[in-house]
Amino acid sequence: MIRLDGVGLTYGSGKTVTEALRGLSFSVPEGGFRWLLGPSGAGKTSLLRLLQLAARPTAGRLSVFEADIGRTPRAALPLLRRRIGMVFQDFRLLAHLSAFDNVALPLRIAGRPEGQVRADVTEMLRWVGLSRRSDARPAELSGGEQQRAAIARAVVCRPGLLLADEPTGNLDDTQAERLMLLLKEMNRLGATVLVATHNAALVARHPARALRLDRGRLVADE
Amino acid sequence: MSKAPSLRSSRLDDLGLRRALGDGMLPLLVAAMAFLAALALAGSAGAAALVRHWQQGAATTLTVQVPTPLLAATNAAAGTRLEAVLALLHASPGVTAARALSEQELRALLRPWLGEGAAASPLPLPAVIAVRLATDAADLADLQSRLAALAPGTLVESHGAWVHRLALLARSLQACAWLALAVVAAVAAAVVAVATRAGLAARRDAIEIVHGLGAADTYIAARFAARTTRLAALGGLVGSLAALPAVAGLAMLATPFVAAPAAPPPTFLAALPGELVLGLTALPLFAAAIGFVTAQTTVRLWLRRLP
Numbered sequence: 001m002i003r004l005d006g007v008g009l010t011y012g013s014g015k016t017v018t019e020a021l022r023g024l025s026f027s028v029p030e031g032g033f034r035w036l037l038g039p040s041g042a043g044k045t046s047l048l049r050l051l052q053l054a055a056r057p058t059a060g061r062l063s064v065f066e067a068d069i070g071r072t073p074r075a076a077l078p079l080l081r082r083r084i085g086m087v088f089q090d091f092r093l094l095a096h097l098s099a100f101d102n103v104a105l106p107l108r109i110a111g112r113p114e115g116q117v118r119a120d121v122t123e124m125l126r127w128v129g130l131s132r133r134s135d136a137r138p139a140e141l142s143g144g145e146q147q148r149a150a151i152a153r154a155v156v157c158r159p160g161l162l163l164a165d166e167p168t169g170n171l172d173d174t175q176a177e178r179l180m181l182l183l184k185e186m187n188r189l190g191a192t193v194l195v196a197t198h199n200a201a202l203v204a205r206h207p208a209r210a211l212r213l214d215r216g217r218l219v220a221d222e
Numbered sequence: 223m224s225k226a227p228s229l230r231s232s233r234l235d236d237l238g239l240r241r242a243l244g245d246g247m248l249p250l251l252v253a254a255m256a257f258l259a260a261l262a263l264a265g266s267a268g269a270a271a272l273v274r275h276w277q278q279g280a281a282t283t284l285t286v287q288v289p290t291p292l293l294a295a296t297n298a299a300a301g302t303r304l305e306a307v308l309a310l311l312h313a314s315p316g317v318t319a320a321r322a323l324s325e326q327e328l329r330a331l332l333r334p335w336l337g338e339g340a341a342a343s344p345l346p347l348p349a350v351i352a353v354r355l356a357t358d359a360a361d362l363a364d365l366q367s368r369l370a371a372l373a374p375g376t377l378v379e380s381h382g383a384w385v386h387r388l389a390l391l392a393r394s395l396q397a398c399a400w401l402a403l404a405v406v407a408a409v410a411a412a413v414v415a416v417a418t419r420a421g422l423a424a425r426r427d428a429i430e431i432v433h434g435l436g437a438a439d440t441y442i443a444a445r446f447a448a449r450t451t452r453l454a455a456l457g458g459l460v461g462s463l464a465a466l467p468a469v470a471g472l473a474m475l476a477t478p479f480v481a482a483p484a485a486p487p488p489t490f491l492a493a494l495p496g497e498l499v500l501g502l503t504a505l506p507l508f509a510a511a512i513g514f515v516t517a518q519t520t521v522r523l524w525l526r527r528l529p
């Protein structure tokens with residue numbers, strides 16, 4: 001499902017080059033679950049950006065859904081992206097759209113019929129407990145509510161690969177547990193799931209294999 | 223509550239372009255361009271009408287004067303000089319008609335110069351032949367020398383020379399008008415491109431998010447193009463409507479030069495030639511096309527920076 005061979009990622013060019021990732025090699029089978037751990041600045045977000053196909057590796061080989069991303073034509077990437085759900089550390093909701101429209105976005109981009117969009121989004125918002133806030137814009141939502149909207153947007157397409165960057169950062173313990181139940185349920189239904197987090201207690205409560213990064217390198221995969 | 227999103231969905235402004243590309247500046251600038259384009263079109267149509275009129279008329283007529291028409295031609299077998307000249311004219315390629323003016327016509331023509339006395343003038347009158355040519359390309363020098371060989375002193379007078387110069391002037395005006403149109407179209411495209419780039423910069427975050435969710439370039443470019451097409455069409459419409467009075471006025475002023483002299487003076491809008499009406503109608507469509515193509519191109523080029 002996911003395979004990396006000596007993958008590197010550098011930001012910028014010329015003098016201001018930052019090497020965010022270097023020599024990453026690992027793989028995650030279909031239906032696998034991984035924690036993604038490491039100190040701040042270790043490169044967790046950068047790795048998830050690569051897996052979300054929001055950036056191409058600057059070195060090595062990356063394959064996702066059995067597609068060699070370095071060789072896949074640009075025009076073929078959107079269809080792959082639609083099979084990937086991503087919860088961003090900073091949510092990245094569209095400020096001028098309601099929670100409903102934000103969650104509906106992936107379905108509408110994929111061209112799903114409006115009836116199905118309505119049913120799926122309503123169901124999803126109910127599941128994350130935002131039914132009564134569906135008309136609110138992100139600015140009118142609390143941090144936790146925004147995070148739940150971002151989670152709803154990531155899973156509403158039933159992605160085959162689910163990436164979550166610090167998804168419990170703004171949630172209380174009950175909400176965090178509820179989110180873990182959702183992620184595990186998605187995983188049980190066949191999705192491959194990667195969750196980047198600093199939350200050691202959460203990891204302790206849900207032991208699973210973990211990829212550990214430090215300064216852009218993979219230091220453990222166990 | 224659950225109804226509202228679906229009602230809006232078909233026009234869902236997911237990139238927030240209503241604000242990023244929504245100010246009145248783009249339609250206003252396009253309207254100004256369309257106004258200029260309409261004036262250029264009017265100029266071009268007017269010049270074209272003049273050229274056509276002149277070429278159908280004076281450019282293709284000749285006058286041939288035979289000084290002593292009733293003397294025998296150089297080649298006596300050909301009859302009188304007038305007969306010989308007429309016969310040669312009829313046999314010349316490119317001549318569609320050649321007719322000797324009658325005595326009365328001739329005297330009527332001369333009356334302004336000779337007064338009423340012209341009717342009784344003992345002066346020998348030359349014969350005057352009105353010739354109509356198929357095109358204005360005939361070799362007049364050659365014709366003149368062949369005619370003079372039959373009837374010495376015969377003169378071929380072309381009305382074409384000055385008409386040619388006027389037609390050349392009119393054609394140059396027409397070329398300038400087309401050049402102006404091309405420049406106006408280029409400026410309109412540049413205006414749309416600048417507005418689109420500003421919109422792209424303003425909505426970069428939203429574009430990246432939508433791109434990350436699997437939107438193809440087609441999807442994003444279509445959002446921008448729908449907006450610029452609508453705004454440019456609006457501008458084109460306003461511009462050509464605003465130009466209508468000026469253009470109709472010009473057309474009315476031009477009517478006496480291009481219409482049959484006997485035609486009654488036209489009413490205001492009826493003065494517009496059909497091709498000009500067509501051009502003015504096409505302006506908003508053309509503006510819309512510029513808006514569409516420019517936005518599509520600009521957005522697609524810009525999107526290449528995203529993976």
Ligand SMILES: Nc1ncnc2c1ncn2[C@@H]1O[C@H](COP(=O)(O)OP(=O)(O)OP(=O)(O)O)[C@@H](O)[C@H]1O
Pocket residue numbers: 011012018019020038039040041042043044045046047089
């Ligand atoms: N857009 C960027 N341009 C330049 N450098 C960047 C960019 N994004 C990240 N970096 C750098 O890359 C390195 C890894 O950053 P990344 O965001 O992947 O870390 P992280 O593990 O997600 O950290 P955190 O736990 O704080 O979210 C850092 O040194 C960061 O400064």
Ligand SMILES: [Mg+2]
Pocket residue numbers: 044045046089165
């Ligand atoms: Mg991060």
